[in-house]
Amino acid sequence: MKINVDLNRCTGHGFCEGLAEDIFEVGQDGVAHLLDETPGEDRRDVVEEAVAMCPTKALSLHEEG
Amino acid sequence: MTQMAGTGLTTTASGNPDRPYDDVDLSTRAFWSTDMYEREKSFAVLRGRDTITWHPPFEDQLIEDPADHGFWAVTKYDDLVEATKRHDDFLSGPGILMENLPVEFVESAQSIIGMDPPRHTKLRRLVAAAFTPKQMRRIDEMIQRNARDAVTNLLEKAQANGGQADFVAECAELMPMNNINDMLGVPDGDRQRAMHEMKVATSWSDPEMAGDTKEEVLGNLFRAIAYCHELAGGLADERRGNPTADLISGLANAEVDGERLTAHEIGSFFVLLTVAGNDTTRQSTAHALQALADFPEQRAWLLEDLEGRMPSAVEELIRWATPIITFRRTASRDTELGGREVTRGDKLVMFYSSANRDERRIDRPHELDFSRSPNPHITFGGGGIHHCLGNQLARAQLRAILTELLTQAPEIRPTAAPELTPSNFFNIVKRQQCAPRP
Numbered sequence: 355m356k357i358n359v360d361l362n363r364c365t366g367h368g369f370c371e372g373l374a375e376d377i378f379e380v381g382q383d384g385v386a387h388l389l390d391e392t393p394g395e396d397r398r399d400v401v402e403e404a405v406a407m408c409p410t411k412a413l414s415l416h417e418e419g
Numbered sequence: 420m421t422q423m424a425g426t427g428l429t430t431t432a433s434g435n436p437d438r439p440y441d442d443v444d445l446s447t448r449a450f451w452s453t454d455m456y457e458r459e460k461s462f463a464v465l466r467g468r469d470t471i472t473w474h475p476p477f478e479d480q481l482i483e484d485p486a487d488h489g490f491w492a493v494t495k496y497d498d499l500v501e502a503t504k505r506h507d508d509f510l511s512g513p514g515i516l517m518e519n520l521p522v523e524f525v526e527s528a529q530s531i532i533g534m535d536p537p538r539h540t541k542l543r544r545l546v547a548a549a550f551t552p553k554q555m556r557r558i559d560e561m562i563q564r565n566a567r568d569a570v571t572n573l574l575e576k577a578q579a580n581g582g583q584a585d586f587v588a589e590c591a592e593l594m595p596m597n598n599i600n601d602m603l604g605v606p607d608g609d610r611q612r613a614m615h616e617m618k619v620a621t622s623w624s625d626p627e628m629a630g631d632t633k634e635e636v637l638g639n640l641f642r643a644i645a646y647c648h649e650l651a652g653g654l655a656d657e658r659r660g661n662p663t664a665d666l667i668s669g670l671a672n673a674e675v676d677g678e679r680l681t682a683h684e685i686g687s688f689f690v691l692l693t694v695a696g697n698d699t700t701r702q703s704t705a706h707a708l709q710a711l712a713d714f715p716e717q718r719a720w721l722l723e724d725l726e727g728r729m730p731s732a733v734e735e736l737i738r739w740a741t742p743i744i745t746f747r748r749t750a751s752r753d754t755e756l757g758g759r760e761v762t763r764g765d766k767l768v769m770f771y772s773s774a775n776r777d778e779r780r781i782d783r784p785h786e787l788d789f790s791r792s793p794n795p796h797i798t799f800g801g802g803g804i805h806h807c808l809g810n811q812l813a814r815a816q817l818r819a820i821l822t823e824l825l826t827q828a829p830e831i832r833p834t835a836a837p838e839l840t841p842s843n844f845f846n847i848v849k850r851q852q853c854a855p856r857p
Contacts, residue, residue, distance in 0.1 A: 384544025
């Protein structure tokens with residue numbers, strides 16, 4: 355799976371960072387950055403939760419291949 | 420009436436004269452002068468209607484508009500969450516308060532909380548990094564110190580005064596004031612004055628704080644806002660030449676679409692952060708003291724494992740207190756909410772205090788339960804783009820102050836009924852006498 359951040363929407367609420375600090379990080383520019391764009395399957399649940407929780411609907415998940 | 424740029428909607432007109440009103444009163448000063456337990460009786464009736472309900476405008480407002488025919492009351496949890504998430508249908512730009520206030524006042528005070536995308540998106544990013552979970556850990560030492568100092572001050576003041584002190588003035592308001600101003604970069608002395616002026620600016624329904632006549636109230640509101648704009652302007656000028664890591668430096672040196680923020684935009688942002696930073700956590704802390712007294716078995720349960728049980732206790736106290744009672748939205752088009760037809764230009768008022776006691780989503784909502792899990796309260800918002808910027812800060816502060824308080828003064832209790840400020844916006848405890856070591 356591959357995560358995408360829509361930078362036209364993200365305002366750095368940090369819900370995603372709060373759920374998975376090793377994957378998401380809000381930078382000084384006030385938007386989320388991906389520390390790991392393609393996390394392993396074992397992280398699918400938390401990534402899906404971050405996508406669902408995002409207040410600006412800026413996160414999406416794409417299947418690779 | 421003033422038109423809002425781009426929307427064609429006015430700040431105050433709403434609805435039409437033919438729509439019948441619900442007979443539950445949400446529009447009188449008398450209603451908003453009662454406490455949250457009394458008001459909840461009315462909200463329970465309205466939630467029972469199972470939809471949104473139409474009500475007359477608030478009586479005797481500072482700004483009267485004959486074209487203001489009322490507002491939709493959003494009292495159900497699910498309706499509030501839906502309205503919050505449909506930010507294209509329900510706008511913040513035309514105003515976020517239930518009452519009509521002068522447009523110049525509102526535009527000088529609300530900044531991003533009263534904006535819609537795309538401007539909202541760009542401005543919120545300027546401050547977002549200061550409020551993330553990781554950043555909260557970086558400033559944890561500051562939060563702990565400010566909590567410790569506030570409790571120490573309370574104990575000293577009580578000791579010098581026969582064992583009693585005002586919990587609000589001597590403790591609850593000090594910690595959030597110092598934290599938000601340490602973050603903003605406002606010096607000691609100025610921060611106390613700014614806090615006081617913002618109490619005036621948010622107390623338009625309280626004669627003691629803002630005056631008796633409409634003229635007095637309007638004059639005091641504008642003077643309070645002008646003070647904060649002047650303070651912010653001076654600090655921003657300083658930080659433009661000598662930037663530091665604080666929020667004012669960030670705003671003073673930021674560029675949006677290739678342009679610096681105007682002095683008015685910086686002032687307005689400063690007012691928003693000052694009010695949101697001071698007035699919310701102060702109220703939650705004050706209400707927490709009363710809740711701990713009203714539910715001694717919950718207090719005992721918490722004291723058995725202060726560290727382990729504090730996070731869930733704080734969530735429950737945040738639900739219980741609901742420091743911000745309402746936010747308003749305005750319909751951008753003819754649409755539907757809760758099965759009712761909403762007309763373009765209609766005001767909707769979301770009642771957070773009601774949604775936080777909605778039996779459909781909160782099990783046993785009238786019981787304070789520190790072990791509640793999950794706790795899906797909507798005190799910080801229903802999840803949309805305006806979700807509370809400072810929610811992590813508020814949580815960290817409440818954990819710190821309650822831990823400090825219950826460690827240093829585990830027997831603390833209120834010694835009189837709280838003095839409340841009538842308001843349909845903040846759930847304000849003005850004063851609360853207490854005995855820290857009875």
